[in-house]
Every structure is written in structure tokens, then in C-alpha cells.
Amino acid sequence: MSKILAVFGATGQQGGSVVNYVLNDSELFQQYKIRAITSNIDSERAKRLKEKVEVVHGDMLNRASLETALTGVHTVFAMTAPSLGPEVEYNIVKTIADIAVEKDVEYIIFSTLPSIHELSGGKYTKVTPFDAKAKAERYIRGLPIKSAFCSLGSFMENFQSETFLAPRKADDGTWVVALHVSPKIQWPLINAVRDTGKFVGAILAEPEKYNGKTFCAATKFYSLEEMIAIMSKATGKTIFYERISHEEFKKSMAIPEILADMFVEMLAFLEETGYFGPDGEKLVAWASKNARGRLSTFEEYLETHPLRLE
Ligand SMILES: NC(=O)c1ccc[n+]([C@@H]2O[C@H](COP(=O)([O-])OP(=O)(O)OC[C@H]3O[C@@H](n4cnc5c(N)ncnc54)[C@H](OP(=O)(O)O)[C@@H]3O)[C@@H](O)[C@H]2O)c1
Numbered sequence: 678m679s680k681i682l683a684v685f686g687a688t689g690q691q692g693g694s695v696v697n698y699v700l701n702d703s704e705l706f707q708q709y710k711i712r713a714i715t716s717n718i719d720s721e722r723a724k725r726l727k728e729k730v731e732v733v734h735g736d737m738l739n740r741a742s743l744e745t746a747l748t749g750v751h752t753v754f755a756m757t758a759p760s761l762g763p764e765v766e767y768n769i770v771k772t773i774a775d776i777a778v779e780k781d782v783e784y785i786i787f788s789t790l791p792s793i794h795e796l797s798g799g800k801y802t803k804v805t806p807f808d809a810k811a812k813a814e815r816y817i818r819g820l821p822i823k824s825a826f827c828s829l830g831s832f833m834e835n836f837q838s839e840t841f842l843a844p845r846k847a848d849d850g851t852w853v854v855a856l857h858v859s860p861k862i863q864w865p866l867i868n869a870v871r872d873t874g875k876f877v878g879a880i881l882a883e884p885e886k887y888n889g890k891t892f893c894a895a896t897k898f899y900s901l902e903e904m905i906a907i908m909s910k911a912t913g914k915t916i917f918y919e920r921i922s923h924e925e926f927k928k929s930m931a932i933p934e935i936l937a938d939m940f941v942e943m944l945a946f947l948e949e950t951g952y953f954g955p956d957g958e959k960l961v962a963w964a965s966k967n968a969r970g971r972l973s974t975f976e977e978y979l980e981t982h983p984l985r986l987e
Pocket residue numbers: 685686687688689690691692714715716717720723735736737738756757758759790806829830831832835
């Protein structure tokens with residue numbers, strides 16, 4: 678009999694990737710029956726999902742709805758939505774995990790991140806989406822339930838959605854990426870929509886083997902200058918890197934101060950310690966080797982999602 682796999686965020690990037698991966702993997706498709714969880718079953722995305730899988734209402738902010746949504750579930754893929762604030766984010770995961778234990782769910786796969794506060798020895802305090810997920814991961818690890826974790830690298834999709842990463846047109850007609858860090862910093866990139874499912878799929882295929890493990894999920898590390906060279910080649914435009922002060926960087930983002938401060942600290946941390954900490958290279962190499970399927974390169978991502986520099 679198929680095991681029910683409840684997928685949070687199924688209408689979004691990473692959860693959607695998990696759904697698509699399982700539907701297209703003959704072995705996992707036989708083993709798991711997907712239950713997509715959404716806060717809005719009437720959205721266009723939810724309606725499209727309903728043509729392929731079971732779609733159930735479950736609002737992360739409403740415990741009763743989650744209790745219903747997680748009834749009869751074997752495995753949960755849990756992620757948290759952005760912009761909820763660290764306390765809310767932590768409490769959501771705690772609630773999902775507590776309900777999973779109460780409902781005799783066998784396994785939780787949680788989309789975590791490293792604690793930048795801890796890895797920086799307390800220096801950085803504002804990258805709260807990372808710290809909240811790390812705290813939630815620790816909570817899950819203390820529960821009587823099997824668990825594994827995907828710690829996702831930086832999304833290639835950010836080059837479309839985070840305007841401060843996309844090249845801007847300079848006055849002389851050239852293009853520029855301007856940040857407050859060295860162009861040598863190393864960035865672990867993942868095509869979240871296409872590849873999250875390949876890491877989660879590895880866990881679903883061999884849950885005992887990966888019980889307690891964390892996949893630091895990225896294709897590989899790219900230096901900032903390498904990423905800029907790849908974007909130049911893909912667009913046919915000359916793109917320069919300019920190192921600016923962190924005050925200038927902050928101003929250039931034109932986003933709420935709390936978010937701007939977070940990005941300032943996050944990039945500084947990347948430069949000093951590395952996204953996944955000092956062992957990042959090794960951790961990413963292990964995860965990409967054990968992913969279930971070939972991972973997309975940044976070049977391939979830009980072929981299918983061209984950057985429009987006009
Ligand atoms: N961008 C990066 O580089 C990066 C890197 C690592 C980790 N992350 C983390 O990735 C997460 C975002 O993932 P994503 O990009 O896949 O998200 P996304 O595409 O923005 O989708 C958000 C998902 O959350 C669901 N959701 C929102 N509110 C909900 C609620 N109250 N109850 C139930 N579901 C709810 C939405 O479903 P419905 O609307 O259908 O309910 C949707 O499927 C963030 O936590 C971020 O910190 C991002």
C-alpha cells in the first residue's frame with residue numbers, strides 16, 4: 678500500500694519540486710501517494726495541482742487544520758513560508774512536528790538552514806530565517822520521530838526575484854553587479870524548482886540510510902566572479918563587478934531596513950565563514966553525489982530562464 682507523503686509548500690518552489698520529482702520517479706511514485714497541503718485550495722496553483730495529486734487544506738497558522746491534514750500520513754516534507762518572522766517560523770515547524778508525533782507519522786524531512794548566529798560565534802544576529810530554521814531542526818532532532826534535513830543553498834531563481842543580485846545598467850551602458858563583499862566569495866547554488874526534489878527524493882528512497890542526516894543541497898559552489906562571467910556569456914553583455922560599501926549596498930536594495938540588514942550580514946558571513954560553515958565544500962560535494970539525479974548547472978538554469986538585460 679502506498680505511504681502518504683504530505684508536502685508543505687507544494688504550490689511553491691521547493692515543495693512543488695518535491696511533488697514533481699516523486700510523480701516522475703517510477704519507484705517513488707509506487708511507494709508514495711502525495712498529499713499536497715495548501716492554505717488556499719481555491720488558488721490557481723492548487724487547482725492545477727488537484728489534477729495530479731490529492732490537495733488538502735492545511736494552514737500553517739491553524740493547528741486544527743494541520744491535525745486534519747496530517748491524519749494518516751507516513752512522511753512529511755515540511756518547509757516554512759518566507760516573511761513570517763523568526764518566532765512564528767519556529768513555532769510553525771514545532772507545531773507541525775508535534776502533530777506529526779501525535780499522529781504517529783514515521784518520518785519528517787525538514788527544509789532547514791544553518792544557524793548563522795552560531796556559526797559566526799554570535800557576531801551576526803539578523804539573518805533570522807536561517808537561525809529560526811536551525812532552531813526548529815534542533816527541536817525535531819529531539820523528538821521521537823525519524824528525520825532528515827535538506828539545507829538548501831542559494832536559489833538560482835533569486836537572480837530573477839532578488840533585484841539586487843541582477844545586473845543593473847550603468848550610466849555608460851555597461852552592466853554592473855555591485856555588492857559589499859569580495860568577488861571571490863563562494864556561493865552554493867541550487868535550481869530550487871528543478872532540483873530540490875532530487876535531494877528529498879534520495880531521502881524518500883532510502884529513509885533509513887539518511888535518518889538524522891542533512892543534505893547541504895546545491896549543485897556546487899560558484900564564486901561571485903564566476904557567476905558574473907556565466908551571466909555575461911549567457912546574455913552577451915559585458916557585466917562588471919563593483920565592490921561598494923555596505924551602506925551603499927544597503928541603500929541600493931530599496932527594501933525594508935530589516936531585510937536589507939539581513940542581506941548585509943548574510944553576505945558578510947558568506948565571505949568570512951561560508952554559507953554552510955567551514956566544511957561547506959565537503960558537505961555540498963557529499964550531498965550532490967548522493968542526490969537522486971543530475972543537478973542543473975547555473976549555465977543550464979540561465980538557458981531556460983534567460984536574464985533579460987535591456
Ligand atoms: N531564496 C533562497 O535562496 C533560499 C535559500 C534557502 C532557503 N530558502 C527558504 O525557502 C523558503 C521559501 O521556499 P519557496 O521559495 O519554495 O516558497 P514559495 O515558492 O514562496 O512558496 C511558499 C509556499 O508556502 C506555502 N504557504 C504560505 N503560507 C502558508 C500557510 N499559512 N499555510 C500553509 N502553507 C503556506 C504556500 O502555499 P499556499 O499559498 O498554497 O498555501 C507556498 O506553497 C523560505 O523559508 C526561505 O527562507 C530560500
